[in-house]
Structure formats: C-alpha cells, structure tokens
Amino acid sequence: MAILEIKNLHAKIEDNEILKGLTLTVNPGEMHAIMGPNGSGKSTLAAVLAGREEFEVTEGEVLYNGRDLLDMAPDERAREGVFLAFQYPVELPGVSMMNFLKEAVNATREHRGEAPLGAMDFIKMARERAALVNLDPSLKQRSVNEGFSGGEKKRNEIFQMAMLEPRLGILDETDSGLDIDALRVVADGVNHMRSDDRAFVVITHYQRLLNYIVPDVVHVLVDGKIVKSGGKELALVLEEKGYDWIKEHADEPVTV
Amino acid sequence: MTTAPTVRTSTPEERFVAAFELHEGHTLNGSNARIQGLRKDAIESFKQLGLPGRKDEAWKYTNIEKALRHEYRVLAGAPLDEVALENLAPFLVPGLEAHRVVLVNGRFVAALSHIGSLPEGVIVTGFAKASEAHADLVNTHFTRYADFTTDVFAALNTAFAQDGLFVYVPKNVIVETPIQVINLTTGDEDVLLNPRSLVVVEQSGSLKLVEGTHTLTEAKIFTNAVSEFFVGPNARVDHYLVEDEGANASRIHNLKAHQEADSYFSTSTITLSGDLVRNDLHFLPDAENCETHLFGLFLGKGRMHIDNHTLVDHAKPNCYSNELFKGVLDDASTGVFNGKVFVRPDAQQTNAYQSNKTIVLTEQAQMFSKPELEIYADDVKCSHGATTGQLEREAIFYLRSRGLTEERARTLLLLAFARDVLEQIKIDALREHLDARIAARFAN
Numbered sequence: 001m002a003i004l005e006i007k008n009l010h011a012k013i014e015d016n017e018i019l020k021g022l023t024l025t026v027n028p029g030e031m032h033a034i035m036g037p038n039g040s041g042k043s044t045l046a047a048v049l050a051g052r053e054e055f056e057v058t059e060g061e062v063l064y065n066g067r068d069l070l071d072m073a074p075d076e077r078a079r080e081g082v083f084l085a086f087q088y089p090v091e092l093p094g095v096s097m098m099n100f101l102k103e104a105v106n107a108t109r110e111h112r113g114e115a116p117l118g119a120m121d122f123i124k125m126a127r128e129r130a131a132l133v134n135l136d137p138s139l140k141q142r143s144v145n146e147g148f149s150g151g152e153k154k155r156n157e158i159f160q161m162a163m164l165e166p167r168l169g170i171l172d173e174t175d176s177g178l179d180i181d182a183l184r185v186v187a188d189g190v191n192h193m194r195s196d197d198r199a200f201v202v203i204t205h206y207q208r209l210l211n212y213i214v215p216d217v218v219h220v221l222v223d224g225k226i227v228k229s230g231g232k233e234l235a236l237v238l239e240e241k242g243y244d245w246i247k248e249h250a251d252e253p254v255t256v
Numbered sequence: 257m258t259t260a261p262t263v264r265t266s267t268p269e270e271r272f273v274a275a276f277e278l279h280e281g282h283t284l285n286g287s288n289a290r291i292q293g294l295r296k297d298a299i300e301s302f303k304q305l306g307l308p309g310r311k312d313e314a315w316k317y318t319n320i321e322k323a324l325r326h327e328y329r330v331l332a333g334a335p336l337d338e339v340a341l342e343n344l345a346p347f348l349v350p351g352l353e354a355h356r357v358v359l360v361n362g363r364f365v366a367a368l369s370h371i372g373s374l375p376e377g378v379i380v381t382g383f384a385k386a387s388e389a390h391a392d393l394v395n396t397h398f399t400r401y402a403d404f405t406t407d408v409f410a411a412l413n414t415a416f417a418q419d420g421l422f423v424y425v426p427k428n429v430i431v432e433t434p435i436q437v438i439n440l441t442t443g444d445e446d447v448l449l450n451p452r453s454l455v456v457v458e459q460s461g462s463l464k465l466v467e468g469t470h471t472l473t474e475a476k477i478f479t480n481a482v483s484e485f486f487v488g489p490n491a492r493v494d495h496y497l498v499e500d501e502g503a504n505a506s507r508i509h510n511l512k513a514h515q516e517a518d519s520y521f522s523t524s525t526i527t528l529s530g531d532l533v534r535n536d537l538h539f540l541p542d543a544e545n546c547e548t549h550l551f552g553l554f555l556g557k558g559r560m561h562i563d564n565h566t567l568v569d570h571a572k573p574n575c576y577s578n579e580l581f582k583g584v585l586d587d588a589s590t591g592v593f594n595g596k597v598f599v600r601p602d603a604q605q606t607n608a609y610q611s612n613k614t615i616v617l618t619e620q621a622q623m624f625s626k627p628e629l630e631i632y633a634d635d636v637k638c639s640h641g642a643t644t645g646q647l648e649r650e651a652i653f654y655l656r657s658r659g660l661t662e663e664r665a666r667t668l669l670l671l672a673f674a675r676d677v678l679e680q681i682k683i684d685a686l687r688e689h690l691d692a693r694i695a696a697r698f699a700n
C-alpha cells in the first residue's frame with residue numbers, strides 16, 4: 001500500500017485557491033522531490049498534509065497508509081508518523097528544547113503502544129541523533145529555536161525528525177540557508193534514515209541538494225498542480241531551462 | 257461577650273468616619289502616643305480626600321467606590337485563636353526554610369508564628385508590639401513613605417491600622433534565611449481590614465521577604481494593606497508577594513519604598529486569585545546608584561479584576577529601574593496595568609525599562625494597559641512597551657506537529673510565557689512551588 005496518496009487535492013486560504021487539483025502517490029522506501037516556482041503552492045501542500053487549519057480543503061482526498069489523513073488532527077498525524085520539517089521553524093522562547101522533545105517522543109511511543117523512554121535513554125538517544133546532524137550539543141539546552149541561526153534551525157528540524165522516527169518525512173526547503181558543509185551533513189542525516197518502510201517528500205529549489213539526497217521521482221509543481229514528473233534528471237533540465245520551458249513542454253518526455 | 261454596635265449610613269466614606277468615631281479612644285488605643293495623634297490627622301485627611309471616582313485617572317478602570325459600597329465592618333473579626341496550626345499546611349511552601357510570621361486578619365499571632373533564631377539585632381514581630389517595644393524605630397519611619405495627606409487609602413489605613421508586620425535589620429546584618437509572612441483572613445463577618453507593615457533595613461543590611469495572602473472564609477473580606485519599606489544605603493531587599501485569596505476577597509496592596517544611595521530593591525507580585533486586586537507599588541529611589549526591579553505575574557480567571565499601578569520616581573542621577581509585568585487573562589477577568597516612570601530633571605544617566613505583556617485567552621477577558629514615561633532629563637536611557645494578544649497560532653501548530661495535543665501545546669506556551677517572570681525568583685523552593693502550581697493551573 002502507498003504511504004501517501006493524494007488525489008485531485010484542492011485547497012484554499014481565505015478566497016485564494018492555492019492547490020488546484022494535485023495528485024501524487026508516494027510508496028514506502030521512496031524519495032520524492034518537489035520543485036516549482038515561488039508561490040506555486042509547495043509549502044501549502046506541506047501545510048495541508050501536516051494539518052494547518054488555516055487552509056481549507058475544498059475537493060479531493062489524501063490517504064495516509066490507506067486512512068483519511070485530512071480527518072486527523074495535526075497532533076494525531078504526527079503521532080501516526082507524519083513529520084514536517086518547516087521552511088521557517090518558529091522560535092519558542094521559554095519552551096525547553098529537551099523537555100518538549102522528550103514529551104513529543106513519548107507521546108508518539110505511547111501512541112504506538114511502546115513504553116516511554118526514561119531520562120537516561122532519552123538523553124543517550126538525543127546525543128546520538130544530534131551528532132548525526134552535527135547539532136551543537138549546547139543548542140539542546142536552549143529554548144526551542146530561540147536565537148538559533150538559520151542553519152541551526154534547519155539542522156534542528158532534521159534532529160527532531162531523527163528523534164521522532166516518522167514514516168513520512170516532508171522537508172520544506174531544508175537546504176536553503178545551509179552552507180555547503182551543513183548541506184552535506186543534513187543530507188547524510190536524511191540518507192541515514194532512508195529505509196524500506198519510510199518515505200520522504202523533499203521540497204527544494206536547488207538541484208544541488210538532489211546530488212546528495214538522490215530522489216526516485218522529481219515533480220514540478222506549478223500553479224497548484226503537478227505539471228510534470230520524472231526521474232532525477234528532471235531536476236537538471238529544470239535548472240538549465242527554467243520553469244517557463246517546463247510549462248510549455250509539460251507533455252513531452254524528459255531528455256537531457 | 258459584647259455585641260459591637262453596627263454602623264449603617266449611606267456612603268462608604270461616612271461609614272468609615274462613623275466607625276472611626278466609634279472606636280477612637282478605646283478599641284484603637286495603643287500605647288504609642290504619636291500614632292494616636294497621626295490617626296486623627298489621617299481620618300481628617302481621609303475626609304478631605306474622599307474615595308476616588310472613575311474620573312480619577314488612577315482609578316479609571318477600577319471602580320473602587322462601588323466595591324467599597326458593600327457594608328464591610330471595620331474593626332471586628334473572628335477571635336484569633338480560631339485558626340489552628342494545621343490550617344497553615346496548605347499555605348506553606350514545601351522546602352522553604354524561613355522565619356515564619358503568621359498574621360490573622362492583619363493581627364500578629366505568636367502561637368502560629370515560628371520566627372526561630374535571628375541574627376543579632378534583627379527584629380521580626382507584630383507591628384502593634386513594635387510600636388510599643390520599639391517606639392523610637394517605628395516613630396522614625398512610620399507614615400514617612402506612605403503619605404496619608406495625598407493617598408486616600410494610606411489615610412484610611414493609617415486611621416485604622418492596629419497591627420501587621422514589623423521587621424528591622426540593623427546596619428551590616430545579612431539575614432540569609434527568608435522571612436515568610438502568611439496572611440490569613442477568617443471569620444463569618446464581612447470586614448474591612450487595614451494591616452500595616454513597616455520594614456526597615458539599615459545600611460548594608462540585606463533581607464528576603466516572602467509574603468502570601470490566603471483566605472479561610474467565604475465571607476467577603478476587603479483588605480486595605482499598606483507596607484512601608486526603608487532601604488538604607490547599600491542595603492538590599494528581595495520582596496515576593498503571592499496573592500492567592502478566595503473568590504470573595506478583595507485587596508489593595510499599597511507598597512511604598514524609599515531607597516537610599518547604592519541600594520537594591522526587587523519586588524515580585526504574583527497574583528493568582530481573589531476578587532478585586534489592586535497593587536499600588538511606589539518607589540522613590542532618592543539617591544544615586546539605586547537599583548529597582550519590579551516583576552509581576554497576574555493570572556485572571558472567573559470575574560477577577562486585577563489592577564497593577566506602579567510608579568518609579570527617579571529623582572537622583574545614575575539609577576536603574578527595570579519593570580516587567582506579564583498577565584494571562586482567562587474567562588471574564590479584567591486586567592489593568594499602569595506603569596509610570598518619572599525621570600526628574602536631576603536624574604541624569606537614568607536607565608529605566610518597562611514592559612507589560614498580556615495574553616488574553618477569551619473574548620470576554622479584557623486588558624487595559626497604559627505604560628507612561630515622563631522624562632525631564634536629557635541624558636537617560638528609557639524604554640517602555642505593552643503588548644496584548646493571544647497565543648500564537650504558529651507556535652501552537654509547531655508543537656502539535658510534533659505530536660503534542662493542543663491542550664499540552666497551550667499549556668507549554670503559557671508556562672513559557674509566565675516563566676519569564678518566575679525565573680526572576682531567586683528563592684528556589686518558592687520558584688519551584690509556584691512553577692508547579694501555575695503549570696497545574698494552566699493544564700486545567
């Protein structure tokens with residue numbers, strides 16, 4: 001069964017229709033990349049999948065492991081294994097990173113019927129997973145994202161993903177704002193998590209990321225719809241020819 | 257048993273004056289002649305000033321006259337032996353080692369207090385006792401900082417005050433262990449209480465004072481408290497007040513502090529419950545190099561009305577003041593904040609900061625915030641600001657997207673908001689106790 005099946009999804013905010021009939025299927029073990037111009041609806045798609053209530057779905061459906069995803073509250077989706085790495089993670093002054101994360105990890109474990117992690121096990125796990133993305137250990141002692149640099153925030157998102165072990169990871173422009181070394185580290189972290197029963201949707205503007213995280217499928221999202229899908233070489237074509245070309249040649253097969 | 261005659265006339269002012277005439281000369285008598293004289297001056301001043309109406313800018317959002325129209329009895333109250341030691345249990349702070357003072361209806365109760373051994377020369381006792389046994393000290397300071405000729409509630413208190421807290425810390429003495437004052441109200445009668453505190457810390461002395469106010473009765477109680485602080489040169493006072501009274505209990509907490517050169521005063525006012533609560537905090541750093549901190553956390557619920565009025569009057573150069581008041585208003589509660597900072601012409605190199613932030617949780621809850629800066633000196637650093645709003649949706653969503661329920665997300669965010677103030681509490685046991693209580697409150 002597919003992990004994620006999006007069929008003819010329409011979503012609006014206030015009176016603006018942003019997603020206009022989006023269809024996408026993600027199977028276990030797959031890595032999907034979504035590219036597309038600014039404002040085309042990539043973050044909106046991520047937000048709708050994560051359950052942001054500001055967006056209203058007007059048509060279509062989303063199945064997650066065969067279940068109606070749109071029917072679940074955002075926190076239930078998270079406990080069921082959906083993880084969104086935000087394009088702009090919020091700062092939460094006064095909310096301790098470690099306390100919050102321990103609560104999140106244990107909420108998920110409880111949901112799966114597993115025993116909660118004790119303090120020592122949790123700290124050990126956090127230390128290992130933070131090392132995986134080279135997150136400065138002192139950051140864990142701070143408030144969530146407070147005063148983190150842009151790159152640190154992105155790394156922190158991937159660290160949280162590594163802690164929560166989702167089935168579906170949605171990464172919204174995790175690469176932007178990362179220097180070249182950090183990009184490699186974060187990509188390694190994601191690659192490390194790839195497995196047969198887990199899938200990823202990676203939103204990016206840059207083919208560069210896809211050199212490190214090699215996608216199975218690349219989709220082009222324009223004006224609320226996926227207008228073209230192809231193999232990893234589609235990203236190279238996009239980089240060379242731009243989105244206008246894609247819009248005009250949406251129906252042709254991809255050749256490099 | 258004698259039955260006290262009841263006094264019933266139309267306005268609250270008339271009732272208070274009549275009560276004064278009735279009790280003056282006997283019930284109100286103490287052995288301190290100066291105080292006897294001041295009482296008469298104070299009631300005269302009370303008559304002159306009258307209770308503030310809503311046209312009075314300082315009482316615009318708090319209808320105090322209406323609150324006092326209720327026929328509270330002045331000077332009555334339950335026998336003090338009605339309260340037993342076990343009644344104190346809920347109000348002790350776990351793990352807090354302290355010199356404990358218990359006041360019942362504003363009266364010092366030795367049998368419930370546990371003051372223990374104090375450093376040499378330190379005095380901790382009831383105000384009534386002190387005005388006899390330490391008349392010289394009391395007379396030096398009493399009414400010097402709370403001016404009853406201009407402040408009507410100071411006048412009312414001075415006219416009727418019989419007892420309260422007295423603390424004296426001599427020169428160079430550091431009182432390490434906090435002094436904890438547990439204020440309880442009890443009895444079946446609706447009463448107006450006028451407790452009076454005087455705290456004197458001489459040069460280079462240091463004191464930590466933790467006060468809590470609590471209610472053991474369903475009767476309506478109105479407490480009109482006045483606390484005067486004298487902070488000598490290079491002295492230090494860390495003051496904490498936890499207002500945690502019953503739903504029928506109202507209070508005016510009038511704190512007036514006088515600071516000498518190089519002194520430090522910090523006060524935290526944590527308002528958790530009650531009916532109408534008005535805190536009036538006035539600081540006069542009257543010499544150079546004073547440091548003044550005012551922290552406040554107010555949590556409104558039900559129909560509570562919480563009004564914080566502060567004044568920092570910078571008269572001399574090189575002083576620092578910092579003020580942070582945060583509030584969370586639930587249900588149909590109302591909050592008021594009015595923070596005034598004066599920087600007088602002589603007060604060059606003043607650093608004064610002030611901030612009020614409030615989260616309003618419902619549509620019925622209301623906040624009126626008015627920070628005010630009046631600067632008459634040119635070489636100063638001052639800032640002020642106020643924000644009122646809701647919890648940020650983005651923040652709630654972020655936490656939920658990690659698997660926390662909406663309730664938990666809200667609780668964590670409110671607690672984070674409140675902790676900004678709680679973290680300023682330097683007494684670990686008190687901070688942890690309040691943190692746990694407030695966490696439990698937000699979780700409901």
Ligand SMILES: Nc1ncnc2c1ncn2[C@@H]1O[C@H](COP(=O)(O)OP(=O)(O)OP(=O)(O)O)[C@@H](O)[C@H]1O
Binds near residue numbers: 018041045
């Ligand atoms: N809260 C909102 N209110 C109104 N319009 C919104 C809101 N959020 C998004 N939009 C609009 O929806 C459209 C799609 O935005 P979205 O963030 O999904 O684009 P994106 O593809 O992620 O772009 P980028 O590459 O710049 O991140 C934009 O036109 C944006 O202005």
Ligand SMILES: [Mg+2]
Binds near residue numbers: 042043044172
């Ligand atoms: Mg985006």
